[in-house]
Amino acid sequence: MSPGQRLRLVLVLGSLIAIGPLTIDMYLPALPDIARDLHTTSAAVQLTLTGTLAGLAVGQLLIGPLSDAVGRRAPLLAGVALHIVASVLCVVAPTITTVGVLRLLQGLGVAAASVVATAVVRDLFDGAAFARLFSRLMLVMGVAPILAPTLGSGLLRWSDWRGVFVALAVFGVVLVAVAAFGLPETLPPASRRRGGVGATARVYATLLRDRTFVGLVLVTGLAMAALFAYVAGSSFVFQERYGLDEQQFGLAFGAGAVGLIAATQLNVRLLRRYTPQRILVAALVVGTAAGLVLVAVAATGFGGLASVLASLWVVLGAAGLALPNAPALALTRHGEAAGTASALLGAVQFGVGALAAPLVGALGNGGVAMAAVVAGGMLAALGVLVAVVRPARLGEIAPSAVAVVAH
Structure with missing residues (x-):
């Protein structure tokens, strides 16, 4: 793999890794505003975070074996598409219950990105090469939670909490395009688990x-x-x-x-x-x-x-x-x-x-x-x-x- 190809792969996989922390943390500064706007309690708003984490948990159990059986690209693209739809619906969600269900779906979509990114590294690299690439991706996982609340706070200066979900939907659209054109299938049919x-x-x-x-x-x-x-x-x-x-x-x-x-x-x-x-x-x-x-x-x-x-x-x-x-x-x-x-x-x-x-x-x-x-x-x-x-x-x-x- 040429240096240019390796750099492109790092950028694509880094984007996949980043969508998880952004989805979890970007709306944190808006939690009190959500509670006031939807006339609900802080405990009910925190359940929307629970929904996202539950989706991530269940999604990994399902998508991990699925990606081993059918390949990496199809589960990834389907998962990010689900994330986009759920983000758009959050923008118009009328109740905290609706937001909670949609956050669960967001978590399921994010799980696909997380599982596939790790699986692709395992497909393509081992030994020292694996360690070097994985270290770069772990740095993204560390930086993204730092940036996410700050980005959310910046959005709240000119928008309300729904603007955060607009931004997540836009990022999902960009991610689908990047993955579709920049990430080839890395698990050949002969290597898929039956x-x-x-x-x-x-x-x-x-x-x-x-x-x-x-x-x-x-x-x-x-x-x-x-x-x-x-x-x-x-x-x-x-x-x-x-x-x-x-x-x-x-x-x-x-x-x-x-x-x-x-x-x-x-x-x-x-x-x-x-x-x-x-x-x-x-x-x-x-x-x-x-x-x-x-x-x-x-x-x-x-x-x-x-x-x-x-x-x-x-x-x-x-x-x-x-x-x-x-x-x-x-x-x-x-x-x-x-x-x-x-x-x-x-x-x-x-x-x-x-x-x-x-x-x-x-x-x-x-x-x-x-x-x-x-x-x-x-x-x-x-x-x-x-x-x-x-x-x-x-x-x-x-x-x-x-x-x-x-x-």
Whole structure:
């Protein structure tokens, strides 16, 4: 593959990767406005985020095996088309229930882009080439959540919340064109997997019988739940309790994402000296402690917004260390079914995360509610790691294997 072709592939796959974080995060600054405009509660608005995450979870379980059976392009184009239709309908949605259903459909469409992008890299590259290309795509995954709320805040300066969904629809149209003309089919018919639903179900059953794998997947999902509790509650806490405007919220949210990205890059250096097991344990201990401090400062008001942001920064940094290592340890146990294992891992990540968003609203949607769910996710992840995974019994894996994921 020539340098020009490789650059074009990176741009296409980067666009596919970016649509997920943009769809999840771009409308976050508008959540209070949606609640007011549709005459509903903040908890009901947060359920629309749950719908997106649920769509991502279910979609990965379905689209992963489907793309192995029929090829990459057809599921991708169909999924992005579904995302476009759902985005357009969100613009005219009359009720919060309608928005929630359409956000579920958006999640299903986004799942196609996420699964296919990863599968295409696996089709075309291995070894060092895979690591280099995947590292570039992971950087896009880190930058997109930073930009998304800021872009959403910018749109809200001249439009209402419906303008965010217009922008998502336009991006989807551009993405369909880019994928249709710039992404060839990478899975030839001879390499497609046969066997249908039964064979897929048997692979999933094998994975679910592996206690250590299941434990590591749950650790990943619970750490992700802590992140999504922050995603779901931060716009209400920062704007309504601490008085930030939409643009200031975008900057505060982006600062947290910077901490998350910095930790994932630090992880690569730490792996030169420490095993992924040790890093994972340390990250969850530190993240749990910081989560408990977050609960204390949110409940007492000690230190104001600065203390809340500092505690959140440490939690996000700990998650940035835990999230690359737990999936890498899990996936190295089932290299013969890496695609299906990845789909299950992604489904649990977003499925457990989907439960965190409405829980924040159910607890009152204030600073203490967000802090409690963030801390609870990290504490539960640490508990599962100790009680189910039992780190001392994990076999050693090559640090380079984790480095690929961590980039």
